[in-house]
Structures are given as structure tokens and as C-alpha cells.
């Protein structure tokens with residue numbers, strides 16, 4: 065399997081001297097093309113820090129991060145803006161849609177920033193809207209949509225540039241259980257049918273059970289890893305709950 069993302073002995077410190085926190089502790093793993101990985105762990109275990117370092121929102125203190133074989137940890141600020149725009153798709157808990165733009169304008173914004181022609185933009189918009197079932201919503205404003213619909217629009221916006229990897233930070237955090245399930249089905253569809261590579265942070269075992277692999281962080285290190293393999297989502301859910309109980313049993317869930 066082609067390597068998408070390589071995390072090599074990445075360490076991240078916050079603060080200095082007396083109040084220093086080691087948020088990531090020499091962490092290493094790889095994400096292959098087409099994988100769907102959930103990052104789980106107790107509060108403060110380093111999940112958001114890891115995602116922010118890959119997103120280049122945070123700078124790492126030591127180690128290497130490579131995307132499509134290219135070193136990203138030493139890029140300059142100006143190059144990083146291009147990297148984020150061209151190579152990454154983001155899905156956040158709070159949708160991050162612009163309320164003054166229509167759904168259609170929100171989805172196509174990354175393409176406008178890339179200078180893609182109006183004809184090509186229209187083609188990709190129709191394609192993504194059809195695939196995600198949001199054709200009827202395109203002329204509306206985000207405020208007129210339900211939380212679940214907004215998150216599907218956020219998925220479309222993340223997909224439209226054909227990014228190398230999609231980073232999702234607690235994507236179901238603002239949704240009720242029915243809409244969470246729908247969003248996870250959308251992410252699964254993006255992974256299985258559209259071949260998107262997805263790295264998702266979640267604290268929710270049911271949400272995590274949609275992924276094909278789960279990495280558990282503890283104190284900034286990988287503490288355990290579960291592979292779904294051929295087992296059902298329900299069995300994966302049970303395995304995740306059992307692993308979380310063990311993790312909590314060691315007294316580190318806050």
C-alpha cells in the first residue's frame with residue numbers, strides 16, 4: 065500500500081522550562097493510501113496536538129512528518145498555506161462554514177483560492193453534490209440547514225480539492241446520535257467508494273468503530289492499536305469499549 069502519511073518520532077513540547085508539557089512523546093506511525101483511522105485516548109493524551117501538527121497549525125519540536133513522501137515539518141509559513149490548501153481536507157466539530165456564503169460558495173471556496181476555472185469548478189461541484197446527496201441545498205445559506213446537513217456540506221468542501229488526506233477533529237461533536245451515525249456513514253462512503261484517506265480524532269467509541277484502524281494515545285504515545293479486519297462494526301465497538309476500560313483502569317482518564 066502506498067504511504068500517504070509518515071509520522072516519525074514526533075515530539076511536541078508546549079511551554080518552557082518549569083511549565084513544559086510533552087504533548088507528543090516520540091510518536092511514530094504510518095497511514096497508507098485509502099486508510100480510515102481513528103485516533104482515540106483520554107482528554108490530554110495528545111490527540112488534537114497530533115492532528116494540529118499534521119495540519120501544520122502547530123510546529124513539532126522534534127521528528128519528521130512526511131505527506132506523500134514530502135517532508136512538511138520544515139516548510140516555511142508561505143509554503144504551508146499552499147500545503148494546507150492543496151493537500152489537506154478539514155472537517156471540524158463546528159462545521160466552520162461561512163454564514164454569509166451559500167452552500168455552493170462554501171464548497172467551491174477552496175477551488176476559487178486555487179484558481180480553478182469556473183467550468184471545472186461547476187463540474188466538480190455537481191459531482192460532489194450528487195455523491196453526497198446535497199443537490200437540493202446548494203443555493204441555501206448554512207443557517208437554513210440542520211447540523212447533519214451542514215456537516216455533509218463540510219465533507220463536500222473537504223473533498224472538492226481531492227486532498228491527499230482528510231483530517232477530521234471530533235466531526236460528530238456537535239451532532240445528536242442520529243446525525244452522528246449519518247455523518248459516519250458519509251465518511252465511510254467517502255473512504256470506501258471515493259477512496260479518501262481519513263484520519264479522525266474522536267472520543268466516542270461508536271464513532272471510532274466506523275474506522276478500519278484505531279490508535280489509542282496515552283501521555284503522547286501510542287498505547288494500543290486495534291484493526292477492524294473482517295469483524296463487524298458491532299464487534300469493533302465492543303473491542304474499543306474494552307480497550308477504553310483498560311486505558312481508564314490505569315487511572316489516566318480525566
Ligand SMILES: Nc1ncnc2c1ncn2[C@@H]1O[C@H](COP(=O)(O)OP(=O)(O)OP(=O)(O)O)[C@@H](O)[C@H]1O
Pocket residue numbers: 078079085086087105106107108109110111112113114267
Ligand atoms: N497551546 C497549548 N499550550 C500549552 N499546553 C498545551 C497546549 N495545547 C495542548 N496542551 C497540553 O498538551 C497535552 C495534550 O493536549 P491535547 O489537546 O492534544 O489533548 P487531547 O487528547 O486532544 O485532549 P481533549 O480530548 O481534551 O481534546 C495536554 O497536557 C494539554 O494540556
